[in-house]
Amino acid sequence: MKYITSHPRRxxxxxxxxxxxxxxxxxxxxxxxxxxxxxKFDVSIILGSGHxxxxxxxLEESLIIDFAEIPNFPIPTNIGHGxxxxxxxxxxxxVLAFTGRIHMFEGYRH
Numbered sequence: 001m002k003y004i005t006s007h008p009r010r011x012x013x014x015x016x017x018x019x020x021x022x023x024x025x026x027x028x029x030x031x032x033x034x035x036x037x038x039x040k041f042d043v044s045i046i047l048g049s050g051h052x053x054x055x056x057x058x059l060e061e062s063l064i065i066d067f068a069e070i071p072n073f074p075i076p077t078n079i080g081h082g083x084x085x086x087x088x089x090x091x092x093x094x095v096l097a098f099t100g101r102i103h104m105f106e107g108y109r110h
Contacts (some may be wrong), residue, residue, distance in 0.1 A: 009037070024072035031071050036063055042093040046101050049080040055097035059088025069101070076090075076100040 011036045015021045031070060047055060056062070065085045076083055082099025089095060 005095055020026070027071045029075050031069075032087075035065055035069075036087040036096075038087060038094050040094070041087070041096040043090075044096040044098075046098045047082070048101070052082040052084075052099040055082075055084070055086035055088075055099050059090060059095055059097060062086050062088035074102045076102050078102075 015024055056064075063086070065087070067073050067083045067085060070085065078100070081101060084099045086097045086099060087095070088097075
């Protein structure tokens with residue numbers, strides 16, 4: 001099975017094994033941990049079209065990370081989907097909100 005990462009610095013890089021896939025995910029997670037200073041999030045949500053302002057307006061102490069900054073992270077191309085990861089707090093809980101998502105029709109296989 002082959003996986004494709006769409007990070008601009010590694011556009012089209014093939015991940016030829018589950019080990020490569022695991023390492024790519026681990027690199028992305030480590031980047032997010034380092035950037036946010038949060039080891040473990042209590043809640044993670046993926047927001048669809050029309051709901052992304054929840055991330056920008058409801059999260060306290062928020063930090064916005066452009067998907068393009070995150071190693072190995074796919075970038076949504078669908079019009080209307082956000083391209084930010086917003087980390088913050090709601091009622092004292094660490095929350096990670098994805099303002100967009102990817103689809104198979106965008107050319108991503110996994």
